[in-house]
Amino acid sequence: MLFDLNQYLTAKQRQINQALIALFPKEGSPRIVQAMQYSLMAGGKRVRPILCLAAAEAVGGNPEGLIGPACALEMIHTYSLIHDDLPGMDNDEMRRGQPTLHVAFDEATAILAGDALLTFAFETLTTESNHALPDPVRLRVVQALARAAGHRGMIEGQMRDLAAEGQALDLTELKALHSKKTGALIKCALYIGALIGGGKPNQIEALENFGENIGLAFQIVDDILNVVGDPDIIGKATGTDASRQKSTYPALLGLDQSRAMARESIERALQAITAFDRHADPLRALAAYIIERKR
């Protein structure tokens, strides 16, 4: 039987969305919670939490207590988008098909809602529902998330991204930037899933390798979509990289060579997990999805 990725994505997205909703009070939520939910529930693709769940499956695990860390990954991703969109950063007005948070609410609320999502990600790792996980594992998850999201990971990537505006980066610099900005959290998603799923060290390493390569492909496709994508489908403006004179793969290599590079990266990702059995089929399908996606 062929693996049905659409069905898989829909089921996992529903599971993640339900878990995210369950984390917040049902009624009478104050403005800060409304703001957090506005961005969190705006229909994101849930790529990071799904990769996390799929990595656990790939090592044969489907443990209780994985959904909390998966939600934490999405919260950290969402906070980074909220702060990235701020007037003091990229000053973007549309995201996931709706006005960005500082447009829909106000700038101060957007700053604080981003802070709150980042903080809540760590709180979520310590709540009852994660008590299925042994304490040492939970602490390793806290550490992995903090490192991936922190000033030697995602934030360092964002700093490099800001510094690169109007600069001509070469391919090595561009890869280094994105291995931090996008790659660190995607790799972390694979690591957390593999760790909690009970993967052996060589399996965890293989899945991190997989993560690095799909992370690179993911970013290349993002850059390509910023050139040729449909704003209505992507849910945000296109052409913004060019107008900001950002170094991108298409700008550096052209569209065809960028597409080829993304394909090669996906090949390497699949190569990294050849030793895995059919439980890794969701990951294999996700790798293909990343390169074919239209948003």
Added chain:
Amino acid sequence: MLFDLNQYLTAKQRQINQALIALFPKEGSPRIVQAMQYSLMAGGKRVRPILCLAAAEAVGGNPEGLIGPACALEMIHTYSLIHDDLPGMDNDEMRRGQPTLHVAFDEATAILAGDALLTFAFETLTTESNHALPDPVRLRVVQALARAAGHRGMIEGQMRDLAAEGQALDLTELKALHSKKTGALIKCALYIGALIGGGKPNQIEALENFGENIGLAFQIVDDILNVVGDPDIIGKATGTDASRQKSTYPALLGLDQSRAMARESIERALQAITAFDRHADPLRALAAYIIERKR
């Protein structure tokens, strides 16, 4: 022998500053680390980490592994100041006697450095030097910090603070605001110190009660200093609350009654820890310091 608070503060500040410096690379630090250090090492009073250390002493403990959580408290406090000062929030230009981070660096760097300090606080709780602490204790510290700093704690207080500009709050509303904005993290500092120090449940409760009351006094004094303080000593502009039409204790009660209320609050704090022996003398002296401070 009388307890010498100045000597105590100087020694603890040195210990905390050394620990904070040791967390960062010695040389070649990238711009994001420079920005984090700029605000972190700007000569803050280190009230929260010192309260944390003093709470551990009060229950008779002086454990290894306490300095990491103490540093984490200061990082979270510093990040909250950085974001509070942003143009999209209070738009303040001076802090701790030097230009605020977004003035000295730039707005995007200030947003990211705040994010990075918040994230690094959680990473710090998971590093080797804290392995002296049992895993369940470390997880409780992660949880306590995340809750105190999060959208039901400090951030909720900041939201209320923003909503209150130009509004006339009554005393109950003002107290509720500050019990979140300033109180939550101060109370958390006492909790963490008491927990790691090995305090019994009734001791931890007493120290949290102490924390709530000095937190209130701390905020009242902050408000008073904003009216009558010396900007050169405080290191930031005064009179800003009045020009922003902020609800403050002096605005609501007048200076004399505000001072009386701060004194009563300190009395209640001291009352909460009467059962403690001389190991709580630093806390008693700190309570007096909070009300007498000029900055």
